[in-house]
Amino acid sequence: MSVTRLRHHxxxxxxxxxxxxxxxxxxxxxxxxxxxxxxxHVFEAREGGAIRVSLTYDAPGPAGKTTAHTDTYQGRFVKLVPDEQVVESIAFETDDPAMRGEMTLTLTLRDAPTGGTELLAVHEGLPSGVRPEDNAEGWRLSLDRLAALVEAG
Incomplete structure (x- = not known):
């Protein structure tokens, strides 16, 4: 099991x-x-609340972890500290042993010295079938989208 660690302003x-x-x-x-x-599908934003999300490839070709073109993960919120931290425990819904296992996602927020927010994303327990560099790139792209969304107000 490996770890992805990213900082984003x-x-x-x-x-x-x-x-x-x-x-x-x-x-x-x-x-x-x-x-x-x-x-x-489910997003109960409270400690102990359930999470279930599906990501589906727009074009045929890439194989999904859950179905032919879809990755579905489910889990729960472990810890919520208002304006500071979100901790989730998630796992892919899959029959592939290389993609199984509980992962922990910790998102920590701090005031950035130059203004705004410094976000530290730590994704622990990646299954052996997930390449850490692919996971890091996916998170980088998603965090760019998060920044664009919240910076727009």
């Missing part, structure tokens, strides 16, 4: 960034890489 206040981490409509917009669409 967002030109928006922590409270606005935090809200986008816990809003199902925002999640469907930013937490999906380019070339995929998102469907949020």
């Amino acid at each position: 967002v030109k928006a206040p922590r409270a606005r960034v935090y809200r986008a981490l816990l809003d199902a409509h925002a999640i469907a917009t930013w937490r999906v890489p380019p070339g995929m669409s998102s469907q949020v």
Whole structure:
């Protein structure tokens, strides 16, 4: 199991960034890489609340982890610290042993010295079938979308 660790500067206040981490409509917009669409099935933004999201490739070709072209993950919110941290425990819905396993996603927010918010995203417990560099690139693209969303207000 491996770890992805990314820092991202967002030109928006922590409270606005935090809200986008816990809003199902925002999640469907930013937490999906380019070339995929998102469907949020369940998103109970409270400690212990359930999460279930599907990401589907827009074009045929890439293989999904759950179905032919879809990656579905489910889990729960482990810890919520308002305007500071969101911790999720998630797992892919899959029959592939290389893609199984519980992952922990920790998103920590701090005031950036130059203004705005510094976001640290730590994705631990990646299954052996997920290349860390692919996971990091997907997160970089998603965090760019998050920044664009919250910076626009």
